[in-house]
Amino acid sequence: MTETADYxxxxxPDAWLSEAELAVARARVPMLYVDAVPVRVDDSGDVVAxxxxxxxxxxxxxxxxxVSGRVLHHERVRDALLRHLExxxxxxxxxxxxxxxxxxxxxxxxxxxGVTPYHDPRQHAVSLAYVVPVTGDxxxxxxxxxxxxxxPEEACSEQVQVEMIGGHGYLLRQAMAHVGRLx
Amino acid sequence: MTETADYxxxxxPDAWLSEAELAVARARVPMLYVDAVPVRVDDSGDVVAxxxxxxxxxxxxxxxxxVSGRVLHHERVRDALLRHLExxxxxxxxxxxxxxxxxxxxxxxxxxxGVTPYHDPRQHAVSLAYVVPVTGDxxxxxxxxxxxxxxPEEACSEQVQVEMIGGHGYLLRQAMAHVGRLx
Amino acid sequence: MTETADYxxxxxPDAWLSEAELAVARARVPMLYVDAVPVRVDDSGDVVAxxxxxxxxxxxxxxxxxVSGRVLHHERVRDALLRHLExxxxxxxxxxxxxxxxxxxxxxxxxxxGVTPYHDPRQHAVSLAYVVPVTGDxxxxxxxxxxxxxxPEEACSEQVQVEMIGGHGYLLRQAMAHVGRLx
Amino acid sequence: MTETADYxxxxxPDAWLSEAELAVARARVPMLYVDAVPVRVDDSGDVVAxxxxxxxxxxxxxxxxxVSGRVLHHERVRDALLRHLExxxxxxxxxxxxxxxxxxxxxxxxxxxGVTPYHDPRQHAVSLAYVVPVTGDxxxxxxxxxxxxxxPEEACSEQVQVEMIGGHGYLLRQAMAHVGRLx
Numbered sequence: 001m002t003e004t005a006d007y008x009x010x011x012x013p014d015a016w017l018s019e020a021e022l023a024v025a026r027a028r029v030p031m032l033y034v035d036a037v038p039v040r041v042d043d044s045g046d047v048v049a050x051x052x053x054x055x056x057x058x059x060x061x062x063x064x065x066x067v068s069g070r071v072l073h074h075e076r077v078r079d080a081l082l083r084h085l086e087x088x089x090x091x092x093x094x095x096x097x098x099x100x101x102x103x104x105x106x107x108x109x110x111x112x113x114g115v116t117p118y119h120d121p122r123q124h125a126v127s128l129a130y131v132v133p134v135t136g137d138x139x140x141x142x143x144x145x146x147x148x149x150x151x152p153e154e155a156c157s158e159q160v161q162v163e164m165i166g167g168h169g170y171l172l173r174q175a176m177a178h179v180g181r182l183x
Numbered sequence: 184m185t186e187t188a189d190y191x192x193x194x195x196p197d198a199w200l201s202e203a204e205l206a207v208a209r210a211r212v213p214m215l216y217v218d219a220v221p222v223r224v225d226d227s228g229d230v231v232a233x234x235x236x237x238x239x240x241x242x243x244x245x246x247x248x249x250v251s252g253r254v255l256h257h258e259r260v261r262d263a264l265l266r267h268l269e270x271x272x273x274x275x276x277x278x279x280x281x282x283x284x285x286x287x288x289x290x291x292x293x294x295x296x297g298v299t300p301y302h303d304p305r306q307h308a309v310s311l312a313y314v315v316p317v318t319g320d321x322x323x324x325x326x327x328x329x330x331x332x333x334x335p336e337e338a339c340s341e342q343v344q345v346e347m348i349g350g351h352g353y354l355l356r357q358a359m360a361h362v363g364r365l366x
Numbered sequence: 367m368t369e370t371a372d373y374x375x376x377x378x379p380d381a382w383l384s385e386a387e388l389a390v391a392r393a394r395v396p397m398l399y400v401d402a403v404p405v406r407v408d409d410s411g412d413v414v415a416x417x418x419x420x421x422x423x424x425x426x427x428x429x430x431x432x433v434s435g436r437v438l439h440h441e442r443v444r445d446a447l448l449r450h451l452e453x454x455x456x457x458x459x460x461x462x463x464x465x466x467x468x469x470x471x472x473x474x475x476x477x478x479x480g481v482t483p484y485h486d487p488r489q490h491a492v493s494l495a496y497v498v499p500v501t502g503d504x505x506x507x508x509x510x511x512x513x514x515x516x517x518p519e520e521a522c523s524e525q526v527q528v529e530m531i532g533g534h535g536y537l538l539r540q541a542m543a544h545v546g547r548l549x
Numbered sequence: 550m551t552e553t554a555d556y557x558x559x560x561x562p563d564a565w566l567s568e569a570e571l572a573v574a575r576a577r578v579p580m581l582y583v584d585a586v587p588v589r590v591d592d593s594g595d596v597v598a599x600x601x602x603x604x605x606x607x608x609x610x611x612x613x614x615x616v617s618g619r620v621l622h623h624e625r626v627r628d629a630l631l632r633h634l635e636x637x638x639x640x641x642x643x644x645x646x647x648x649x650x651x652x653x654x655x656x657x658x659x660x661x662x663g664v665t666p667y668h669d670p671r672q673h674a675v676s677l678a679y680v681v682p683v684t685g686d687x688x689x690x691x692x693x694x695x696x697x698x699x700x701p702e703e704a705c706s707e708q709v710q711v712e713m714i715g716g717h718g719y720l721l722r723q724a725m726a727h728v729g730r731l732x
Contacts, residue, residue: 025391030437032396032492044261045280071396074490076474076481078227096279097228099314099362100287101472105729106494108442108467116442117729124440126398128472131282170731177726179282180654180666182719208574213620215579215675254579257673259657259665284657288546289650289677291625299625300546307623309581311655353548360543363471363483365536410627411646444593462645463594465680465728466653497648545648 026123033127034081035107035168036067037175038089040149041133047179050155050172051138053088054146057165064148064163066172068127077101077128085132087141094136103128104178107171118167131175152176156183209306216310217264218290218351219250220358221272223332224316230362233338233355234321236271237329240348247331247346249355251310260284260311268315270324277319286311287361290354301350314358335359339366392489399493400447401473401534402433403541404455406515407499413545416521416538417504419454420512423531430514430529432538434493443467443494451498453507460502469494470544473537484533497541518542522549575672582676583630584656584717585616586724587638589698590682596728599704599721600687602637603695606714613697613712615721617676626650626677634681636690643685652677653727656720667716680724701725705732 025031038051052064069084071077078097085095107127109120118127140147154160156176161169176182208214221234235247252267254260261280268278290310292303301310323330337343339359344352359365391397404417418430435450437443444463451461473493475486484493506513520526522542527535542548574580587600601613618633620626627646634644656676658669667676689696703709705725710718725731 021390021394024387025395027439028387029391029395029439030398030441032398039282041280041282043280044259044265045282046261047282071492073393073395074476074478075396076227077472077492078229082227096316097224097226099222099224099228099230099316101363101474102287102361102468102470103472104283104285104468105727106443106467106469110440112440117731126437126443133279133282173731174726174729177723177731178285178654180284180723182666182722182726204573204577207570208578210622211570212574212578212622213581213624215581254675256576256578257659257661258579260655260675284655285651285653286655287651288544289626289652291650293623295623300548309620309626356548357543357546360540360548361471363540365483365539365543405648407646407648409646410625410631411648412627413648442593444595448593462682463590463592465588465590465594465596465682467729468653468727470649470651499645499648544651546650 031123031125032071033068033109033125034071034077034084035127035129035171036081036085036095036132037130037172038067038085038093038095038132038134038138039179047131047152047176047181049149050152050176051089051134051147051149052155052160052164053140053144054148055144062163063165064160064168066168068168081130081132085134088144089134089138089147090141092136093134093138096133096135098130098132101128103130105129105171105174107167109166116167117170120166129171129175131179152179152181153183214306214308215254216251216292216308217254217260217267218310218312218354219264219268219278219315220313220355221250221268221276221278221315221317221321222362230314230335230359230364232332233335233359234272234317234330234332235338235343235347236323236327237331238327245346246348247343247351248348249351251351253308264313264315268317271327272317272321272330273324275320275322276317279316279318281313281315284311286313288312288354288357290350292349299350300353303349312354312358314362335362335364336366397489397491398437399434399475399491400437400443400450401493401495401537402447402451402461402498403496403538404433404451404459404461404498404500404504405545413497413518413542413547415515416518416542417455417500417513417515418521418526418530419506419510420514421510428529429531430526430534432534434534436491447496447498451500454510455500455504455513456507458503458505459500462499462501464496464498467494469496471495471537471540473533475532482533483536486532495537495541497545518545518547519549580672580674581620582617582658582674583620583626583633584676584678584720585630585634585644585681586679586721587616587634587642587644587681587683587687588728596680596701596725596730598698599701599725600638600683600696600698601704601709601713602689602693603697604693611712612714613709613717615717617717619674630679630681634683637693638683638687638696639690641686641688642683645682645684647679647681650677652679654678654720654723656716658715665716666719669715678720678724680728701728701730702732
C-alpha cells in the first residue's frame with residue numbers, strides 16, 4: 001500500500017495535517033483508504049485488461065500496485081476514489097466511479113502480518129475496494145514508472161503476483177473473482 | 184414488466200421460438216429476465232438523473248417503466264442487458280454495462296400478486312437488476328413514447344411511483360437505496 | 367450515531383486512547399464505524415422483524431437507533447461488529463456475523479449536514495453497514511432503555527422514521543431495500 | 550451441475566413437469582438455478598470450513614460438488630435454496646438462508662464449453678450463487694456418498710479443484726474470494 005499523498009514533497013488538500021499529527025492518528029485509529037482496480041472493459045462490460053502501476057519500493061525492488069490512497073477528513077469516498085485515480089493515472093484517464101458505494105470487498109491492512117491477507121507495516125488501514133473502468137488515456141504520474149495493461153489471466157499469474165506486495169495481489173484476484181475473470 | 188421482444192411483429196434473435204413454445208415454457212419454468220435502471224452520473228459517479236420510459240399499457244393508461252427483457256437461450260446476461268438497453272434507448276445511448284455480474288437485487292415477478300412486491304400476470308419471471316449509467320444520446324424506441332430524465336427524488340415521489348406498475352416503482356426505489364439516493 | 371464506547375465511565379479495549387487524543391484524531395481523519403441492523407429471519411431467511419434501540423438523547427427526547435460503533439485500532443471489522451452487537455443487545459443475542467466483509471452500503475456521516483443523508487455533529491465517520499440476523503435473547507444494555515422488535519413495514523413508517531436521527535432512519539430503509547422488505 | 554431433482558425415480562414438487570416437457574423448455578430458454586456453498590463459520594462470521602459433496606459421476610469417476618439445483622415454477626429463490634440444501638445435506642443441517650437476495654455472483658452454465666468458466670452439457674443454466682452457513686448436523690442424502698468439510702485453503706487447492714467439474718471449482722474459489730478466504 002503505497003500512497004503518494006504521504007510524500008512530504010507534495011502539497012495536498014490535507015497539507016495542513018502535519019506528518020506528526022498523522023503519525024499520532026495512525027497509532028490510535030484505523031485509517032480509512034480506498035483501493036481501485038483500474039480495468040478496460042468491452043461493450044458488454046466484460047473486463048479485457050487490468051492496469052497495474054510499476055513502482056520502485058524503498059529497498060529498490062520493482063513492485064506492481066493497484067491505485068490506493070487515504071480518504072481525507074470531510075472528503076466523500078467517491079471523491080477520494082476520483083482524486084487518487086486522477087493522481088496516479090493522469091488527468092485524462094476518465095475513470096468511471098461506481099454509482100453505488102457498495103465495495104466488492106473491504107481490505108483490512110494490519111501492521112502485524114498474518115492477521116488478514118493484507119499488510120501495511122506503517123499502520124492499520126481499512127480500505128474500500130472497487131473495480132473502476134477507465135476509458136481515457138492513462139499516463140503514470142508521480143512515483144510510478146509505468147502503467148502496464150495486461151489480461152486478467154496475466155495479472156493473476158504467479159509471475160505478476162510475486163511482484164505485488166502488502167496483499168495487493170490477493171486483492172486483485174478477489175477483484176477478478178468478482179467480475180468473473182479469476183485466472 | 185413489458186417486453187417488446189414478445190411482440191409478434193418484430194423479428195428477434197429468438198424468432199424461431201414460436202409464441203406457442205414460449206407459452207409452454209412460461210407455464211413450466213421461471214423465465215430469466217434482466218432489469219436495468221438507466222442513470223446519468225456526474226464525474227464522481229453520483230447519480231444525478233434516472234431515465235424512465237413512458238408507455239401506453241394495454242388498457243390505454245400511461246405508465247412509466249424501467250428497461251426490462253428476457254435473457255435468451257445461449258445468451259450471456261451482460262449481452263442481454265446491452266441488447267435490451269439498445270433496443271429501448273436507441274443505438275446511441277452508450278450504456279456502461281457493469282463489469283461484475285452481481286446484481287443489486289433479484290426481482291421475483293410472480294403471476295400471483297402479493298407473493299413478492301413484483302407482479303407479472305403473464306408469467307413467473309426472475310430478474311437480475313442492475314443500475315446502468317448511460318453516457319450517450321437516448322431516444323425511445325419501439326413501444327415507448329418518451330424517455331424522461333428526472334432526479335432520483337422525483338422518480339421516488341408518490342406521483343411517479345403510481346405510474347409504475349408490476350413493482351417497477353418498488354425496484355426503482357431499491358436501486359436508489361443502493362446508490363445512496365433514495366428519495 | 368450514539369456510541370457507548372465513547373462514554374468516559376466505561377473501560378473499553380481502547381481505554382488507553384484518551385478523550386483528548388480521540389478528539390485530535392476526530393478532527394483530522396475520518397473515523398471508521400460499523401452499523402448493524404439487527405433482524406429476525408424465518409427459515410427461508412426472510413426478514414420478519416427489525417430490532418431498534420430506544421434511547422434518550424442528550425436533550426431528553428426519545429430516539430430509536432441502530433447498533434453502531436467505532437472500529438478500534440488493530441481490531442477486525444467482524445470483531446467490531448460482534449463487540450458492538452453484544453454490547454448493545456446483551457451477551458445472549460447470538461448475532462450471526464456475515465461471512466463476507468462486503469457491506470450492503472457505506473454510510474458517510476458528515477459533521478456538516480446535507481453533504482450526505484447521514485449526519486454526526488461530532489465527527490466525520492464512515493460506517494460499513496450490515497444486516498445481522500440475531501437468534502438469541504436480546505436485552506438492551508447500557509444506555510438503551512429498550513429494544514423493540516417491529517415489522518419492516520412499521521420500521522419504515524413515518525412514525526418510526528421521525529424518531530431516528532443522524533440518518534439512521536434512512537440507513538434502515540436502505541437495509542430493508544437490500545433484503546427486499548422496503549416499506 | 551448435478552441435480553437430484555432431475556432423477557426420474559424421485560417424486561418432487563414439479564413431478565407434474567414431465568421429462569419431455571422439461572427437455573423442451575431446456576432447449577428453448579435458460580434454466581434458473583441456485584448454487585450454495587455450505588460453510589461453517591466461527592463467532593465472528595469467519596469461514597472455517599467448506600462442505601463439499603462427494604459424488605460418483607455417470608462415467609464412474611469421483612467428483613466433488615456444491616449444492617445446486619433448479620428453481621421451480623412459482624417457487625421463491627430463497628425457498629429453492631432451502632429445499633436443495635435440505636435435500637442434499639439432510640433435514641438437520643439448519644442452513645442460514647441469506648436475508649438478501651443479492652447473490653455474490655451469477656454463474657452462467659453454457660452447453661458450449663468455453664463461453665464462460667461454467668459448463669453444463671445438458672442445458673443453458675443461469676445460477677444465483679450464495680454462501681450459506683450451516684449450523685446443524687449434515688448427512689449426505691440421495692446421490693451423494695459423503696459430505697467432506699475442509700478448510701478454505703484445502704478446498705481451493707489444486708488437488709480438490711481437479712475433482713470438481715462444470716466450473717464448481719471456479720465458483721468455489723469465487724465464493725472464497727468473496728468471504729476473504731481465497732486460498
